[in-house]
Amino acid sequence: MLEYALLLMLQSAVSSQSSFAQGMGLLAAGLAFGLAAVGAGIAMARIGSSGLAATAEKPELRTWSIVILAFGETIAIYGIAIAILMLGRLPS
Numbered sequence: 001m002l003e004y005a006l007l008l009m010l011q012s013a014v015s016s017q018s019s020f021a022q023g024m025g026l027l028a029a030g031l032a033f034g035l036a037a038v039g040a041g042i043a044m045a046r047i048g049s050s051g052l053a054a055t056a057e058k059p060e061l062r063t064w065s066i067v068i069l070a071f072g073e074t075i076a077i078y079g080i081a082i083a084i085l086m087l088g089r090l091p092s
Contacts (some may be wrong), residue, residue: 002050029086036079043072 051065 003004019091025086026089028035029083032086033079033083036078036082040072040076043075047072055077 047065047069051061051069054061055065
């Protein structure tokens with residue numbers, strides 16, 4: 001859902017009279033979110049597999065595994081927040 005909102009913001013920011021600065025700003029916002037999402041995916045893959053292995057050995061670690069997995073997801077949330085802030089600062 002957040003990705004769709006970001007896409008709508010990007011689409012509304014692009015016009016037929018876009019400047020080079022606007023294009024670079026849109027590229028930077030896209031890179032900020034895209035790289036944060038890739039980083040979060042890598043983190044969640046490693047944390048998830050380690051958490052599953054730890055839960056198999058000690059079931060009481062299940063809650064901690066889920067909490068630590070949420071920390072990996074916050075990377076993507078920070079990325080989308082930075083991208084939205086960047087889109088708000090684009091030149092008109």
